[in-house]
Amino acid sequence: MEMIIGLAGGLAGGVALAVIVQTVLLKKRKNQILKDAEKEGENLKKNKIFQAKEKFLKLKEDHERKIKDRERKLQSSEDRIKSKEKSLTQKLEEANRKDRNMEKSKGVLEAKIKAFETKQSELDKVHQKHVTELSKVSGMSAEDAKASLVESLKDEARTSAMAHINEIVEESKLNANREARKIVIQTIQRVATEQAIENSVSVFNIESDEVKGRIIGREGRNIRALEAATGVEIIVDDTPEAIILSCFDPVRREIARLALHQLVSDGRIHPARIEEVVAKTKKQLDEEIAETGRRTCIDLGIHGLHAELTRMIGRMKYRSSYGQNLLQHSREVANLCAIMAAELGLNVKLAKRAGLLHDIGKVPDEEPELPHAVLGMKLAEKFGEKPDVCNAIGAHHDEVEMTTLISPIVQVCDAVSGARPGARREIVESYIKRIKDLEGLALAYDGVNSAYAIQAGRELRVLVESEKVSDAKADELSFEISQRIQTEMTYPGQVKVTLIREKRAVNYAK
Numbered sequence: 001m002e003m004i005i006g007l008a009g010g011l012a013g014g015v016a017l018a019v020i021v022q023t024v025l026l027k028k029r030k031n032q033i034l035k036d037a038e039k040e041g042e043n044l045k046k047n048k049i050f051q052a053k054e055k056f057l058k059l060k061e062d063h064e065r066k067i068k069d070r071e072r073k074l075q076s077s078e079d080r081i082k083s084k085e086k087s088l089t090q091k092l093e094e095a096n097r098k099d100r101n102m103e104k105s106k107g108v109l110e111a112k113i114k115a116f117e118t119k120q121s122e123l124d125k126v127h128q129k130h131v132t133e134l135s136k137v138s139g140m141s142a143e144d145a146k147a148s149l150v151e152s153l154k155d156e157a158r159t160s161a162m163a164h165i166n167e168i169v170e171e172s173k174l175n176a177n178r179e180a181r182k183i184v185i186q187t188i189q190r191v192a193t194e195q196a197i198e199n200s201v202s203v204f205n206i207e208s209d210e211v212k213g214r215i216i217g218r219e220g221r222n223i224r225a226l227e228a229a230t231g232v233e234i235i236v237d238d239t240p241e242a243i244i245l246s247c248f249d250p251v252r253r254e255i256a257r258l259a260l261h262q263l264v265s266d267g268r269i270h271p272a273r274i275e276e277v278v279a280k281t282k283k284q285l286d287e288e289i290a291e292t293g294r295r296t297c298i299d300l301g302i303h304g305l306h307a308e309l310t311r312m313i314g315r316m317k318y319r320s321s322y323g324q325n326l327l328q329h330s331r332e333v334a335n336l337c338a339i340m341a342a343e344l345g346l347n348v349k350l351a352k353r354a355g356l357l358h359d360i361g362k363v364p365d366e367e368p369e370l371p372h373a374v375l376g377m378k379l380a381e382k383f384g385e386k387p388d389v390c391n392a393i394g395a396h397h398d399e400v401e402m403t404t405l406i407s408p409i410v411q412v413c414d415a416v417s418g419a420r421p422g423a424r425r426e427i428v429e430s431y432i433k434r435i436k437d438l439e440g441l442a443l444a445y446d447g448v449n450s451a452y453a454i455q456a457g458r459e460l461r462v463l464v465e466s467e468k469v470s471d472a473k474a475d476e477l478s479f480e481i482s483q484r485i486q487t488e489m490t491y492p493g494q495v496k497v498t499l500i501r502e503k504r505a506v507n508y509a510k
Contacts, residue, residue, distance in 0.1 A: 204245055204261070208241065212243065214269050215243065215269060222269050222271065222274065223236070226259070226274050227452075228500065229275055230252055230278055231247065231252045232256040232452075233246040233247065233454035233455055234260075245260075247452075248432060251285070254318070258284070288314075289318075293309075294314075296313050300331065302352060305353075306383035308383055309380070312364070313360070316359070326359055326362060326363070329417055330358065332417045333356070333358060333410070333414050333417050334355035334356040336413035337351040337354060337410055338355070340412070340413060350386065351406050354388070354392035355413055361373060361393075362376075373393060373395070373396055373397045373399045373400075374394055387404075389406070391404050391406075392404065392407040395411065431457070438451075438485065438495070441484060441485060441489070442462045442481055442497075446468065447473075449463045459497075460485070460495055460497050462497065462498070464500070466502060474499050478499040482497040
């Protein structure tokens with residue numbers, strides 16, 4: 001029992017000792033935490049004081065800078081005020097000096113006026129005396145003598161004036177002719193253009209001669225399909241790595257070239273694919289024509305043209321006039337008109353617009369029986385062009401009467417652009433007319449779907465509809481066309497008429 005009591009007392013003492021130790025440790029930790037907190041508080045206090053000092057210094061610096069700027073502005077204003085005050089003082093002194101001088105001059109002037117009046121009265125008396133004496137001598141009154149003198153002076157002045165007028169008119173004519181020649185010569189000198197070059201063939205380059213066989217196809221079906229779709233003769237000969245595309249129409253030739261390039265690049269060449277690619281190429285070329293028209297208008301600084309007129313301008317790129325590219329000719333005429341209008345002080349923009357559109361009647365979608373100048377005028381009126389521009393278009397070949405000053409400018413510039421050496425070749429225009437007449441003659445027959453003149457007009461290929469033209473009728477139609485060409489047209493050598501009738505069976509698997 002005593003042992004138990006002793007053990008209990010020992011445990012109690014140990015617990016008490018542990019509590020005391022823990023209490024001491026807690027106090028030390030508390031003191032340490034308080035010291036750390038005080039230290040951290042001191043650091044925060046120092047940081048805040050430092051930040052406050054920095055902010056104060058910055059505000060003080062900004063305030064001093066603002067004060068200095070204000071003082072500088074005040075000083076500048078004060079200097080300007082002093083300068084104005086000094087200037088006003090000088091002007092006031094100058095005005096006072098002028099007033100004093102005017103007062104002195106006024107007295108001198110009054111004295112001179114009085115002296116002049118005195119002399120004038122004396123002269124009047126002397127003149128009256130002389131008039132009286134002359135009247136006695138001549139037997140005429142002063143009024144009669146004055147009237148006689150006035151009449152003689154009038155006759156003399158009229159004769160002298162007429163002589164001067166004739167001299168002025170002759171000199172004006174001479175100067176006008178000289179200035180007109182000067183303006184035309186300066187205008188021509190400021191424009192440099194190329195010589196007329198007209199090609200009827202394009203060369204399509206290929207990587208190897210193996211491609212030629214694929215283009216021809218089995219039994220020539222690919223090349224026939226391509227020629228039928230484009231209207232261009234494709235010449236595959238021994239020329240290494242080249243195929244020749246022959247056609248008088250540059251639009252067809254370009255379509256054939258682009259389509260052939262796409263087919264060769266793609267590698268799939270067969271009749272159905274050929275028709276698909278040609279149709280797509282035609283659409284792309286139409287878009288390119290529209291873009292060419294827009295780019296031309298932007299280059300020349302012409303705005304507000306109707307979209308249809310812009311498209312027609314793009315089509316000029318593929319039209320030639322006597323061997324001269326129509327778009328280049330129209331651009332040249334537009335620039336010439338602008339130069340002449342500027343020299344003569346006329347509206348430059350209207351002159352340039354009329355110059356660009358003057359041959360728009362050569363590229364319509366349809367070709368009515370009208371001169372191209374009158375047709376162009378009607379198209380311009382239809383699409384909302386101004387009367388001055390319409391009259392200049394219609395009058396540049398004297399089909400209608402000129403009513404504005406721009407009209408003769410367009411006519412002169414058209415002649416300057418077209419009549420210069422090397423600008424045009426009339427043989428090309430007659431050649432194109434003969435080719436079109438050949439095609440038109442074949443298209444006049446019923447059942448003819450399309451007709452293409454190839455080999456420089458030495459062959460006419462006629463495509464007919466198999467439903468309307470039988471095999472027997474095809475032979476007869478070919479003979480009739482050849483006889484009509486022989487009797488109605490003039491051409492060198494001979495013309496081969498090839499009539500093509502093709503039966504197609506088309507079905508769709510759905």
